[in-house]
Amino acid sequence: MPNDPTALIPAFVAGLLAIPILLAVARLFSLYTIVNEQEAVVYTFLGKVMGVLDQPGLRFPLLHFGPTAILVPLFGTRQPVNMKLRQRYLRNQMVNSEEGTPMSVGVWYEMQVSDPVAYLFNNADPEGSLEANVASATISTLSNLEMDKLLEDRHQLSRQVRATVSPLSEKWGFRLGSVYIRKVAFTDREMVDNITDKVVKRLVQVTSAMKQDGENRVGLIKSQTAYKVSEQLAQASATRPAVVGETLNEIAADDPEVLDALMQVMEAEQLIASGADVDVLPPDARVLVSLGGGGEDKPAGSVKGGATASRFNLDEGVLS
Numbered sequence: 001m002p003n004d005p006t007a008l009i010p011a012f013v014a015g016l017l018a019i020p021i022l023l024a025v026a027r028l029f030s031l032y033t034i035v036n037e038q039e040a041v042v043y044t045f046l047g048k049v050m051g052v053l054d055q056p057g058l059r060f061p062l063l064h065f066g067p068t069a070i071l072v073p074l075f076g077t078r079q080p081v082n083m084k085l086r087q088r089y090l091r092n093q094m095v096n097s098e099e100g101t102p103m104s105v106g107v108w109y110e111m112q113v114s115d116p117v118a119y120l121f122n123n124a125d126p127e128g129s130l131e132a133n134v135a136s137a138t139i140s141t142l143s144n145l146e147m148d149k150l151l152e153d154r155h156q157l158s159r160q161v162r163a164t165v166s167p168l169s170e171k172w173g174f175r176l177g178s179v180y181i182r183k184v185a186f187t188d189r190e191m192v193d194n195i196t197d198k199v200v201k202r203l204v205q206v207t208s209a210m211k212q213d214g215e216n217r218v219g220l221i222k223s224q225t226a227y228k229v230s231e232q233l234a235q236a237s238a239t240r241p242a243v244v245g246e247t248l249n250e251i252a253a254d255d256p257e258v259l260d261a262l263m264q265v266m267e268a269e270q271l272i273a274s275g276a277d278v279d280v281l282p283p284d285a286r287v288l289v290s291l292g293g294g295g296e297d298k299p300a301g302s303v304k305g306g307a308t309a310s311r312f313n314l315d316e317g318v319l320s
Contacts, residue, residue: 028073029070029073030043030061030062030069030070030072030073030078031060031061031062031070032058032059032060032061033053033058033059033060033061033078034057034058034059035053035054035055035056035057035059036056036080037056038056038082038083038084039054039056039080039081039082039083040052040053040054040080040081040083040113040116041053041054041078041079041080041081042077042078042079042080042081042116042117042120043061043065043069043072043076043077043078044072044076044077044079045068045071045072045075045076046075046076049117049121050065050068050069050072050076051064051065052116052117054083054116079120081113081116081119081120082113083112083113083116084112085110085111085112085177086110086111086112087108087109087110087111088108088109088111088131088134089106089107089108089182090106090107090108090109090131090134090135090138091104091106092104092105092106093105093106093107093135093138093139094139094187095138095139095142095143095150096143096144097144097145097146097147097150098144098145098146098147099146099147101147101186102186102187103147103150103184103185103186103187104183104184104185104186104187105138105142105181105183105184105185106181106182106183106184106185107134107135107138107161107179107180107181107182108178108179108180108181108182109134109162109165109176109177109178109179109180110176110177110178110179111127111130111169111174111175111176111177112174112175112177113173113174113175114170114173114174114175115170115173116173117173118171118172118173119172119173119174120173122171122172122173123172123173126172126173126174129172130165130169130172130174130176133165133168133169134161134165134179137161137164137165138161138181140164141157141160141161141164142157142181145157150184151184154180154181154184157181158179158180158181159179161179161181162176162178162179165179248262
């Protein structure tokens with residue numbers, strides 16, 4: 001039957017099988033090629049470089065290289081080159097400091113293919129050669145340096161290693177990226193213990209110095225505070241008599257009798273506070289007495305404030 005659908009199945013299957021085969025044949029004869037991201041394809045013909053395809057996507061070598069591209073599978077090569085950024089870490093690179101101390105150094109660096117043709121044909125093992133070059137540059141740059149410089153100036157030393165390696169790596173088709181000295185370690189255990197002891201002692205010394213400095217600062221602050229407080233108290237004490245004097249002058253101007261009474265009270269308070277002996281006489285008596293007699297002649301009676309009345313002897317001939 002001409003309209004039988006089953007008769008079309010073999011043709012459909014044959015078409016599905018033919019499409020991959022035709023695409024493979026077209027790719028084999030460089031009718032087209034697919035360039036991936038971060039990749040370059042180098043075409044050679046009869047031992048010579050025809051060109052490089054480094055733009056990602058679907059490319060047609062016939063448009064770039066002409067009909068000769070069809071003969072590349074027979075008389076040439078098609079070599080893809082990885083253009084991605086790669087990283088390497090070199091461990092245990094042995095160097096000696098200026099003092100003769102053996103030290104182990106770790107170097108981390110980045111590399112990327114910048115010239116695919118030079119990468120393929122200028123060096124049989126470009127990655128191994130670059131690794132050996134970085135290692136030798138690290139050893140030559142770091143050897144016979146002072147230990148302090150090795151431990152502290154890693155950034156500057158890393159730039160020196162990169163400057164040494166970069167010119168040669170460009171000849172091999174590499175672009176050297178960052179270079180960094182990540183680890184500097186001592187290989188002698190006894191030296192590590194000695195350095196640890198020195199660091200601990202230094203930390204104890206610094207801690208003691210900081211503590212003493214803090215105590216000195218606290219003592220200085222206390223002395224300054226005490227000086228300011230005593231100064232303020234002295235100013236206050238000096239101000240009090242002036243204030244009292246101004247007040248007494250105002251009282252004297254308004255009422256002299258009040259001032260006189262106030263002075264008598266103040267005099268009595270001072271006399272009582274002094275604790276001196278007081279001899280008391282009758283106000284109307286005209287007598288000759290012996291004042292300030294011995295303690296055995298003083299009566300037991302006392303005056304306010306601790307003053308006592310002393311005994312006196314009257315002379316009857318002089319009483320009025």
